Amino acid sequence: MITLIKLSSASLLSLSTLLLAAAPQDATKLDPSLKGAVKIDGSSTVYPITEAVAEEFNKVAGKVRVTVGISGTGGGFKRFCAGEIDIADASRPIKKAESELAAKSKIEYVELPVAYDGLTIVVNPKNTWCSALTVDQVKKIYSASATAKTWKDVDASWPNTAIKVYSPGTDSGTFDYFKEVTVGKDGSIRSDMSVSEDDNVLVRGVAGDENAIGFFGCAYYFENKDQVKALAIGNGAAAVLPTVETIESGSYAPFSRPLFIYVNKASAAKPEVAAFIAFYLEQAPELVSEVGYVKLPKEISTKVAANWMNRRTGTQFTKPTGEAVTGSLATVYE
Amino acid sequence: MSTHRSIASRLWHDRTFLWACLIAANIAMLVLAVLIISIFWQGFGTLSWSFITHFASRKPAEAGIRAPLMGSIWVCSICALTALPLGIATAVFLEEFAKKSRFTRIIQTNIMNLAGVPSIVYGILGLTAFARMFGAFGTNLDTAITFGNQESLFYFRLPFGSSVLAGGLTLMLVILPVIIIATQESLRSVPSSLRAGAMALGATRWQTVWCITLPAAIPGIMTGAILAMSRAIGESAPILVLGGLLLVFNTPENLMSDFAILPLQIYHWAGKPQQVFHYLAGSAIIIQLVVLLIFNGIAVLIRQKLQKPLQ
Numbered sequence: 001m002i003t004l005i006k007l008s009s010a011s012l013l014s015l016s017t018l019l020l021a022a023a024p025q026d027a028t029k030l031d032p033s034l035k036g037a038v039k040i041d042g043s044s045t046v047y048p049i050t051e052a053v054a055e056e057f058n059k060v061a062g063k064v065r066v067t068v069g070i071s072g073t074g075g076g077f078k079r080f081c082a083g084e085i086d087i088a089d090a091s092r093p094i095k096k097a098e099s100e101l102a103a104k105s106k107i108e109y110v111e112l113p114v115a116y117d118g119l120t121i122v123v124n125p126k127n128t129w130c131s132a133l134t135v136d137q138v139k140k141i142y143s144a145s146a147t148a149k150t151w152k153d154v155d156a157s158w159p160n161t162a163i164k165v166y167s168p169g170t171d172s173g174t175f176d177y178f179k180e181v182t183v184g185k186d187g188s189i190r191s192d193m194s195v196s197e198d199d200n201v202l203v204r205g206v207a208g209d210e211n212a213i214g215f216f217g218c219a220y221y222f223e224n225k226d227q228v229k230a231l232a233i234g235n236g237a238a239a240v241l242p243t244v245e246t247i248e249s250g251s252y253a254p255f256s257r258p259l260f261i262y263v264n265k266a267s268a269a270k271p272e273v274a275a276f277i278a279f280y281l282e283q284a285p286e287l288v289s290e291v292g293y294v295k296l297p298k299e300i301s302t303k304v305a306a307n308w309m310n311r312r313t314g315t316q317f318t319k320p321t322g323e324a325v326t327g328s329l330a331t332v333y334e
Numbered sequence: 335m336s337t338h339r340s341i342a343s344r345l346w347h348d349r350t351f352l353w354a355c356l357i358a359a360n361i362a363m364l365v366l367a368v369l370i371i372s373i374f375w376q377g378f379g380t381l382s383w384s385f386i387t388h389f390a391s392r393k394p395a396e397a398g399i400r401a402p403l404m405g406s407i408w409v410c411s412i413c414a415l416t417a418l419p420l421g422i423a424t425a426v427f428l429e430e431f432a433k434k435s436r437f438t439r440i441i442q443t444n445i446m447n448l449a450g451v452p453s454i455v456y457g458i459l460g461l462t463a464f465a466r467m468f469g470a471f472g473t474n475l476d477t478a479i480t481f482g483n484q485e486s487l488f489y490f491r492l493p494f495g496s497s498v499l500a501g502g503l504t505l506m507l508v509i510l511p512v513i514i515i516a517t518q519e520s521l522r523s524v525p526s527s528l529r530a531g532a533m534a535l536g537a538t539r540w541q542t543v544w545c546i547t548l549p550a551a552i553p554g555i556m557t558g559a560i561l562a563m564s565r566a567i568g569e570s571a572p573i574l575v576l577g578g579l580l581l582v583f584n585t586p587e588n589l590m591s592d593f594a595i596l597p598l599q600i601y602h603w604a605g606k607p608q609q610v611f612h613y614l615a616g617s618a619i620i621i622q623l624v625v626l627l628i629f630n631g632i633a634v635l636i637r638q639k640l641q642k643p644l645q
Contacts, residue, residue, distance in 0.1 A: 039592075041577060044602075051581050052392045058583045067592045068581035069496075070602070071574060079577060082466070084495070198605050200612075223607035291392060292607070 042076025042089030091173035093317030166214030219292030377616020405593035412502025421513030457572030460504025496577035516558020
């Protein structure tokens, strides 16, 4: 217990230094003789961030065995709620059913947002007519009920050519999120699209067809900027292009989503897990950008650090009544 | 319809059939050649010794496959060591010892059906039966029964958790039907005169099976084993369900170690946005092919050592 308190205060210190100086430092002060295991599983979207953190952590605390799996957000929560892993990577907040399962097996958890992922809607670079869409227009293209068959159906001044629609796999977190913000939980997305689990296929598909449209996580767009053109998204106000700045500030709405890690509170009492999470929060801003996602704004990361220090348990995305909380991280998270 | 076809016409049919077979065989070879050449083209450049000795990294230049390579070798060895004896024994029982009854017919039909079950279903079975042991022994983080030190070679615990042992046993389930069916087929192809001869000389059933039938059936059994192992080494779905890892910074050191496997690593690299990771995926495929060839080489060796010419 003594070591735990020492460690926590050490990480608090390093965190506050970080927040004040805004200059990420290597956590070389980590005790290199730290031992034990940190088991992580979950979303493959969050994986690149956790991978980077684990790799760096392994360099300073090589005796701690950090292992990371990718059984998906849902699969990760299943194992998390069964008490098999210390940390769950998640590309969406925990669902009501999942948190009930956790409560049933007496697992308390700390919910920590770590980064933003911006869903980018892209077209072919040769597409000269379309550079921005409103959320309603996106809905018109993708929803099952009001399907636009041609570009002309979307906007009367656009060519009368058929739209070729691309989408990530229907069981990915990316698809879930896109569906939720366009047609809502109960709506359905059109079925006559080209679907691929492999985002590279989507990039190639859109890059090869003048009339194509598709969407995927911003990491893929940032890597393939020369092959596809991102669309600005209008949500009531002026249309906003997805950039690091607009995603971070939250003005690229509603297509930016937070990514989370969930920590088992009982595991957090283990010094190696506590050290890993402190390291994670400290290194996240730098590493998140390196792997192609967008770091959290300072106000939010301060709250995240405080919640971790206080071991604040439970989710902030389900009301006590069981209703899901919607809205951007900036307005919801405290 | 001419019933009296000329010699010329019959010979023409003969030649045409030969050509058709040749073309069919060549198409298969061509597809395989294109596949292998394209993989070598893609993956040969990034293949190096450090690629084999390094652990995974987000930086392509430092990335290696040490953990998944060793994980695949451990899991497939466990799979082979458990599936072969079990599968062969089952087949010997069904073919040589069991009386044909309703009971054996039910078993037979079930084995045939199991061979067609999607491998992910075995993953779910393995997760419940091996990794969690139906929850009878607590959870992974809070195991009920442990023997020895985590770092020792003989560390053992219940439940198995997502360990190499659980992974190997799950893959065993996947390939067991294939091995049983192949072994049964090759036992059936052993002439019954051999068995009758052995029996006539006063050999017991055990002696007949061990000294006569099994050695004669070894070629077919080993062919089945090669096919089965090729499947086991390429399976990723059951391991993914079982909680196989992607990132691990140590290689397995006992049966309870965490592990990564090559197919998962390849899948992950192939799906990355950066082109250079696709080359790494190609390199990993080459290594996986080499591992597969080694496993199959062992099977061929066993076949040649044990095979006795029928005389």
